[in-house]
Amino acid sequence: MSERRIPPVAISETTTLATKTGSWKYIRPVYRDRVAPCNAGCPVGIDIEGYLNLLREGRWDEARDLLLLENPLPAVTGRVCHHPCEISCNRGRFDEPVAIHAVERMLGDYALEHPPAEAAPSQRPGEVGIVGAGPAGLACAYHLARLGYGVTVFDAASEPGGMLRLGIPEYRLPRRVLDGEIERIRAHGVSFQCGVRIGQDISWRCFIGMFDAVFVATGAHVGRELGVENEGVAGVRAGLDFLKAVNRGERPDIGRRVVVVGGGNTAMDCARTALRLGAETTVLYRRTRTEMPAITEEIIEAEREGARLVFLAAPAKFHARDGRLCAVECVRMRLGDPDADGRRRPIPIPDDRFTIEADTVLAAIGESADLSGLPAELAREEAGVAVDAVGATSRVPVFAGGDVTNQPRAVADAIGAGKRAAVGIDRSFRHMSDGGSDGEGLLPYRFATGNVSLARWRQADPVPRINSRNEVVPFDDLNVHHFRRVRRHHDERLGLAESRSGFAEVNRGLARDDAVSEALRCFNCGVCNRCDLCLILCPDVAISRRDDGGGYDIALDYCKGCGVCAEECPRGVLTMTREGL
Amino acid sequence: MKKVMVGNHAVSWGARLSRAEVIAAYPITPQTQVVEELAEMCADGRLAARFLKVESEHSAMAACIGASAAGARAFTATSSQGLALMHELLHWASGGRHPIVMADINRALAPGWNIWTDQSDSLSQRDTGWIQLYCETNQEVLDTTIMAFKLAETVDLPVMLVLDAFYLSHTAEPVDIPDQAAVDAFLPPRRARFKLDVADPHSFGGLVRPDSYIAMRLQLQQAMDRARDVFERVETEWERRFGRKYGAVEAYRAEDAELLLVTSGTITSTARFTVDRRRERGEPVGLVKVKMFRPFPVEPLRVALGDARQVAVVDRNLSPGRGGIFAEEIRAALYDLPSERRPEIFGYVVGLGGGDVTPATIDEIIERTRAGAAPEREDLWVGVSP
Numbered sequence: 001m002s003e004r005r006i007p008p009v010a011i012s013e014t015t016t017l018a019t020k021t022g023s024w025k026y027i028r029p030v031y032r033d034r035v036a037p038c039n040a041g042c043p044v045g046i047d048i049e050g051y052l053n054l055l056r057e058g059r060w061d062e063a064r065d066l067l068l069l070e071n072p073l074p075a076v077t078g079r080v081c082h083h084p085c086e087i088s089c090n091r092g093r094f095d096e097p098v099a100i101h102a103v104e105r106m107l108g109d110y111a112l113e114h115p116p117a118e119a120a121p122s123q124r125p126g127e128v129g130i131v132g133a134g135p136a137g138l139a140c141a142y143h144l145a146r147l148g149y150g151v152t153v154f155d156a157a158s159e160p161g162g163m164l165r166l167g168i169p170e171y172r173l174p175r176r177v178l179d180g181e182i183e184r185i186r187a188h189g190v191s192f193q194c195g196v197r198i199g200q201d202i203s204w205r206c207f208i209g210m211f212d213a214v215f216v217a218t219g220a221h222v223g224r225e226l227g228v229e230n231e232g233v234a235g236v237r238a239g240l241d242f243l244k245a246v247n248r249g250e251r252p253d254i255g256r257r258v259v260v261v262g263g264g265n266t267a268m269d270c271a272r273t274a275l276r277l278g279a280e281t282t283v284l285y286r287r288t289r290t291e292m293p294a295i296t297e298e299i300i301e302a303e304r305e306g307a308r309l310v311f312l313a314a315p316a317k318f319h320a321r322d323g324r325l326c327a328v329e330c331v332r333m334r335l336g337d338p339d340a341d342g343r344r345r346p347i348p349i350p351d352d353r354f355t356i357e358a359d360t361v362l363a364a365i366g367e368s369a370d371l372s373g374l375p376a377e378l379a380r381e382e383a384g385v386a387v388d389a390v391g392a393t394s395r396v397p398v399f400a401g402g403d404v405t406n407q408p409r410a411v412a413d414a415i416g417a418g419k420r421a422a423v424g425i426d427r428s429f430r431h432m433s434d435g436g437s438d439g440e441g442l443l444p445y446r447f448a449t450g451n452v453s454l455a456r457w458r459q460a461d462p463v464p465r466i467n468s469r470n471e472v473v474p475f476d477d478l479n480v481h482h483f484r485r486v487r488r489h490h491d492e493r494l495g496l497a498e499s500r501s502g503f504a505e506v507n508r509g510l511a512r513d514d515a516v517s518e519a520l521r522c523f524n525c526g527v528c529n530r531c532d533l534c535l536i537l538c539p540d541v542a543i544s545r546r547d548d549g550g551g552y553d554i555a556l557d558y559c560k561g562c563g564v565c566a567e568e569c570p571r572g573v574l575t576m577t578r579e580g581l
Numbered sequence: 582m583k584k585v586m587v588g589n590h591a592v593s594w595g596a597r598l599s600r601a602e603v604i605a606a607y608p609i610t611p612q613t614q615v616v617e618e619l620a621e622m623c624a625d626g627r628l629a630a631r632f633l634k635v636e637s638e639h640s641a642m643a644a645c646i647g648a649s650a651a652g653a654r655a656f657t658a659t660s661s662q663g664l665a666l667m668h669e670l671l672h673w674a675s676g677g678r679h680p681i682v683m684a685d686i687n688r689a690l691a692p693g694w695n696i697w698t699d700q701s702d703s704l705s706q707r708d709t710g711w712i713q714l715y716c717e718t719n720q721e722v723l724d725t726t727i728m729a730f731k732l733a734e735t736v737d738l739p740v741m742l743v744l745d746a747f748y749l750s751h752t753a754e755p756v757d758i759p760d761q762a763a764v765d766a767f768l769p770p771r772r773a774r775f776k777l778d779v780a781d782p783h784s785f786g787g788l789v790r791p792d793s794y795i796a797m798r799l800q801l802q803q804a805m806d807r808a809r810d811v812f813e814r815v816e817t818e819w820e821r822r823f824g825r826k827y828g829a830v831e832a833y834r835a836e837d838a839e840l841l842l843v844t845s846g847t848i849t850s851t852a853r854f855t856v857d858r859r860r861e862r863g864e865p866v867g868l869v870k871v872k873m874f875r876p877f878p879v880e881p882l883r884v885a886l887g888d889a890r891q892v893a894v895v896d897r898n899l900s901p902g903r904g905g906i907f908a909e910e911i912r913a914a915l916y917d918l919p920s921e922r923r924p925e926i927f928g929y930v931v932g933l934g935g936g937d938v939t940p941a942t943i944d945e946i947i948e949r950t951r952a953g954a955a956p957e958r959e960d961l962w963v964g965v966s967p
Contacts, residue, residue, distance in 0.1 A: 006792075006793050006796035006797060006800075007775075007797075008678055008737065008775075008797060008800040008801070008804070009676070009677055009678045009775055009785060009786075009797065010676075010677075010785060010786050010787050010788075010789045010793070010797065011775060011783050011784070011785055012783045012784040012785075012787050013783075014783075015782035015783065015784070016782065016784045017782075
């Protein structure tokens, strides 16, 4: 035995740092932020995961600013968007999706109460004329103004807002909310010229000559005709015209019995508005509930308020008495094979008819854009103006977006199109070559397959990213064992009697604390939120927090590539890669 | 303060009064009450310990070792299969010289599945380097739990205190609960001789060469040898403060006995009753209770048993292929006594799997021993037909 005194326990003479276990590994963990599916699913291109995470950390103003960086109208979309983000939310496969719309609404309202104090951007050369102050025009104007360009928005109506003001009923979107958000856009230096119809009050040639670029976002205002015998009889009218009249403050005489034809949001708006005017209301839809394009909550609300929904039925003939509508003769339908958009095609059953007595029919089977007033040199495709990925038309320097083009008709899609056009106009002003018209060049600036992000376009993302990879994190890449099931909070609603008796806002949203609880339900898919789990579980204690707040460092001399961190990462941020690659 | 409590809760109270700092455990019948009570004590703030729910007994012991390595006073409790699952880590605990205290509620090992008392679970861990102390009453359970920490931390060895399933674990008795301040004076906070320290980083339990290994094993053996004296001192101090003492070995009415029973655990109480009855009739019958099994109290047993003509060892345990384990150990301990002082040793295997051991059973053992000039074989079975 040696002379050295042997201790009673095996104790090393030096620290374990002498043993570089890192030499054992053949794979290594790498932190790579990816894209949360909500971000990719948002037609506006909002960093939803980002602002939810900031709220989680209690950084309200930063959350607001991140939201406003991408969306000029969060208090509006928080109320009226069909929130496809929630459909793509990974949490939906775990318990229930995060109630993103309610958080956005709360944060949008917070932004109206606590407006951000922003320094005016440095002005850049470039004046843009925008035709149409709806969601597309407002979004384009807002982003261009924030990029430093001069913007003037023209609208034929007496106030800006487009379909948000003309078409959407007040009980869904209180006007003070819309006014507040438009005020904020105005505060960014955007000028509005209302009551001016381009092509009529000012010629297109003259108008295009006044600006360095033009964005056409005139919307779709022409209600489609039903194509039913006797359609011209008094008492049959376009649903959108009815909504516009009510939104102007009129209370049209619609009689006691109203039949609404259609299954989209306009149809639901018509039904619920007619109910508020005291009518018995029936909705005729030629397919079934499953195929209805309206937002599910709107259908539920319409039924709750007393609308009768009749499925697999379409009007076939309008009967008149004394020159006025008295009944709707309907034909039963059945569903055939799926058509181009995947929904099953309705087929009439010729002899199966029934009649509903009615004083008014509101046709709400869709709206078309009136292209007749637009410059003839703008190429068309289908029923809209043809545009590329950033809204450029066939005529330089004219851009277009929203319902006047051939794209989905939701508010969020219009806002998203306005944003893409702003990016396209910015690029053309700066003579940039990237972001080609086929959209390929735009890829790095989009949330994976989603819309363009202004944070990315401006290369000024306020959220620190780690080695970003522009792909969506699928549910299977998460480790949901680290999450606990928590019930989704449901929006508070006005009582039924109060709802039906006027135009007060029905959906009251979530209390602030509940909205924050929803933010806490967010998985932060694909984004390191510094939960420390990797650090805690690393058996080699090889992971340490970075001082700059941007994630973690891995001591590769000691990481032996066991993969525990990557396996356990709840968010799918850590992946193992082969050594040397 | 006196309280009526089951043996399991006496363990919990012992751990609480000892101010255990880390408790890691996994439930198993009949032990579960021990840690349930401790979990409540931790939850309501009566005990400022970190309570760890773990996924197995193996992990429970691993967590205790980690806690002990960091300098904490660590405690756990288990039974039977759970103890068997810990086996590998029992060696780590003793070889690493971690003064962990663990309660083992004696329970038979499966199969057949059996939740009742049997010492084979703890005795299977004989060679793991743990001190083993067997208890007879709930008061002894509580006192031993506290003394176990003092003993463990003095010699840097883990201690297993052992009590019978149900006969103690689930049986309520009045127990005197010592005053916390007095226990604090008896058992100050642990001061670890070796512990993990970020300011002076070393690793523990790494590779050692044969020369170092055997030197460490020698020190382990020396620590075990020292534990006999240390336990004596610990008990003396306990007696001075609290007025109770048990002894590694206790002789009961053994003076001038021709026949001495040897028991451990709750069978001792039954044997006391039988011995009392026989003494009233003037029969020279006595009893020796073995509390300490590791280190084995060789000298006290030689003293206690050396003058009897016959010794009957009662084992509620079995080493298959050999017989009762206490009997085997006692034969070895007494082997080198001079032949005129060496009693005949009879080994009886009784009550396996929790079978009742009644005064009649003890009487039968006494009668069979008296009738035999010499043991017919090493293991004599009572209460079962061949």
